[in-house]
Amino acid sequence: MTRKRGRGMAAVNYPTGMNLGGDPSQALIHATTTGSFVVTLSSVDLGQGLKTVMAQICAETLGVPTDNVIIDTADTDTGPHCMGTFASRGTHRIGNAIIMAAKEARAVMLEVAAEELEVDAGDLVTDGAGAIHVKGSPQKSISIFNVALAAHFKHGKSISGRGIFLQPRSYPEPETGKMTPATCYAHACTVAEVEVDTETGEVAVLSLKSAYEVGRALNPRMVEQQIIGGAWMGISHALYETTEPYYPDRAHGPVDFNQYLMPGPGDLPEFANVVIERPAADGPFGAKGVGEMTANSPIPAIANAIFDAVGVRVDSLPITPEKVLRGIRALNA
Amino acid sequence: MTKVPVEFTLNTREQNEFVETGSTLLSALRDRLGLYGTKAGCHQGTCGACTVIIDGEPHLSCLTLAERCQGKDVTTLEGLAPAGALHPLQQAFMDGFAAQCGFCTPGMILAAKCLLDRNPDPTRDEVVDAISGNICRCTGYEPIIAAILTAAQGMRKPARKRA
């Protein structure tokens, strides 16, 4: 039995948001009478955790605990326009819209607090725990609960805000392709280690060690979810998946999860990940979109590791055991 | 459509239902009883999202005819823990960030429960085997495996204390 190990690497970047921009999203925020904040969107959570991160962004901007924020999405009768959840745009576009809306709401909240405390709004800070106080004088304080009550029932003010983010559309020059595809890019580099069975062409991925530059990890465990899940999908694309196993021949297309091949829980490598943050100038707290990118660097890294192991280049995806075996046979022929 | 009566135990309660002949347990749970915790992912027995526990063993409710549940003991995710409480597996899935879109989560947790009920001290390979019929497209499985091992550890601790 011959098993050969190899390692390979790949480095990638990934644009945040719809290519060429022109993809707005809006957010509306209002305070309830008791000082909770409702963020109204028509944005979709596919499982990446959009609702959670949007609440965090709103809370950070308002200066309140995340638990005090309610995300109300996604109903087109109530939620303002959102282009959609794709193109690694959610955190960046919707997050920026929420920051804009939350700043407006925060200004009203501080105005009301200032009137209640009989101080200048410019001297007020939020403590992040549900109260507002005079900078340097924590004892001169009012709870956001009381601010919200006062705003509604005493001052007749709506603590609310409107936000939109639009990266203006870029139109490529037809001749040269001069364009602005995106304003910020996330980055990644993966080192893959594989073991190739030279008699069967089977490839086992032993480890994926990656560095990801994400702008700012707004919720580290959720970034990690994207990283691990994405890296798994990268393995899957590299070695397993297709709806047309004999492309361009249309035969034998899988119709269920038995036939549609993806790595099982017994095919997992060791994952090791490092996160680097270079905040994006226009990102919400510097964040970039990372969800899509995480699947990309493992694919070529695995392909390069296979070459390193057995000297076979499989330049077509997926790299099936059969393709590897045929490559090994051709080398030995 | 002919309907036939079925009596079974569902989440510890006696359940008497008239079900259409040839209809599946999955359909009975979702369409008749409103137990949406059981998910329909493929209707072919290939994704595991519809996994329920019947007489202590994991079953694919999409491939189980409802009327064959006569006299059986069926547990769905809704019956895993008393209202307001969480089973250690549920807690471990939460703490371990082992769910993303959440669609495979009910089946995963029930498949894992069957393992831990039989084998409170599983190896990683045994955990991998226990969820081998359940597809997850989001997490890469690693956090799920870790959560199940964590839950097992947590469930063993009190037992050791007693001993």
Added chain:
Amino acid sequence: MEYRKDYFTGTQTQDLTEVGVTRQRSDVLGHVTGKTQYYADRQFAGLLHLKMVRSPHHHARIKSIDVAKALKVPGVVRILTAKDVPQNIYTILCLIQVEPNDEPVLAFDKVRFKGEQIVAVLAESEAAARDAAAKVKIVYEVLPAVFDVEEALKPGAPLVNEYHGRNYFTYEGHHCRRVRYGDVERAFAKADHVVEEMYQSSPIEHAPTETTGCIVVPDQNDRYTCYSNTQALYFTLDNTALILNSPFQKLRLVGGTVGGGFGGKVDVITEPIAFLAAMLTKRPVKYEYSREEEMQVSSPRAAERIYIKDGLMKDGRITARKVTLYVDAGAYSRHSPYGTTKAAAHMPGPYTIPNVWVDCHCVYTNRTPSSAMRGFGVTIGDFALEVQMDKLARLIGMDPMEFRILNAYRDGDMKAHQKQVEGAALVECVQAAADLARWPLCDRSKTASSLKREV
């Protein structure tokens, strides 16, 4: 997961309390208790089930459609064909001025891929809808089909999509999306090595555990609510209104909790026909893809064929990169014209190369239309680029990490699409990954920075 705080020190805001820290997912309690409500976790009295009659052929003329026998199946309520659809021909990206409309909601004169939807059957039960769908009789005249992107572009190839009149999407008068920067041919002539390679991928399915679907429910006041797992509510709402010639305010989309998307639920396929069915029957209608439909009929990630030709100097500098990329769009545009432009914008990868030539073709073939998927326009390009980079590094005997760092873009560099680089961080990712994998780097690579190009 480990943080490397020693990169880009001083650029991060420090005093944040709610972001930058892990918070429990707000949806997770629902997930682990089975209480999370997905679109299908609802019951409606009088729900009708919609099943499609689909093309068994890759390319065929429809000679006739006979629904008489299907209508007689007990439980069948209504059968829809193309003539029931007010604006049957659409293209999803018309909202961002992509033209022309090139896809029928229900095929009528021709089918252009195997699995294309032709007739919608509405019945009281799924079984009845399926039975009736099997009894719809369609007579076809099978046409020659084309499945290879380069074959499709040859003169005399079968014409896939008459709305384009040719087997490719036209970009402002050009047969492809192009990028022209510097002079690749001159650089090739001066290069120490010229390397040309071809890369190919096959279509890939999103495979969300929850299949694509929706339920449309007639409300009061002649309005209709659609519970959908779309990734983009307004894409769906706006396209549906256009297809149905309906006032926008008549339609309401509710969603937001989805069992996995990965780009597969950005298309607008199930909702318009379900809306129409609900409007015509005044009953709730569910249209949900079976797993087989999800895998073989819903849009996959496009297969791509990519030729990369590079000019390389012995010292490791890449002086020219010429990329010819073919996106296999399948029979209709959907999001592929956009993805093809994104592919062009991505070239030549995160590297500073003074001469770049890119042609990205969006090609029509008789296969399932492809569309958006995680990494749209980039994932397969990155596979090709990074395998190519490995080959180049090996050719000149250079460490692949150091080869990346040497050519990596730095702040202030000019990209091929004539945008200056800002916020680069590739060098640091390579350095950090090398550290993590204990991959030794030379001092020059270790001290390199994205902030400036070393002399």
Added chain:
Amino acid sequence: MSVTLSAAKQARLVPAVQAKGGRIIAGGTLIVADLNYGADSVALITLDRLGFDKIAVKGGKVTLGAMVTMAAVARDRRLKFLHPVANSIGGPAVRAMATIGGNLFAPAPYGDMTAALLTLDAEITLHDGKATRKLPIETFLAQRRKLQKHCVVSISFAAPSAGTFHYVKVVRRKPVSASVVTIAAVIPQKAGKIKDARIALGAMAANAIRARKAEAALEGRKLGNDIIATAAKLIAAEASPADDAYATAWYRREIAPVHFVRLLAA
């Protein structure tokens, strides 16, 4: 479409129902999947009340009722040699449902238990409506389509001597997927020589088949690397594998010998 379900009260009554188009539903993993695709009206008949879920081990003879599940096999301490086989089929939920009897009818690339039973020279007991009959499994498989109209009662075989049963299933997804190649072998030895070797292949033809040429190559020889290699060259000689979503026929033929060598050399 209408589906009716009834529980057979006696095995002898089953074939009459089948003759009228009825179908036996065992674990349901194949037939309900079909129904969910939209099969025509069908009368289903279960064997749930016939006590066919019993495992008997007596004097080295094993009898598995048709309704014995993979999970039951995998739990039975007397059937340790079959545990790897049962555990290679589906995930735990499929194993809890899928039966020995149903596996006999599973089309390639399914049917791994059947490949194992083939090397064990199992005997199938079935009821044709008039009487019970016993058929060698190989004969049964050759007439499998026709015998769908009969009622499988049980499967019997002699437990192999310790260490003589070998099994490998090559998968594309770990720990389980449908089979790329399944190899089961019983290699008994007498006085240091191989005697009555039996090798079966799964996923290498429409149903499990014996690799008789490879068996012949082993017969009477001392088990060693040379003879294993010789047999390996013949392992796929009688096979007619198909291309499918998992692998091509070419690939199956190429790797069958490799895995055969590994299986016996291990």
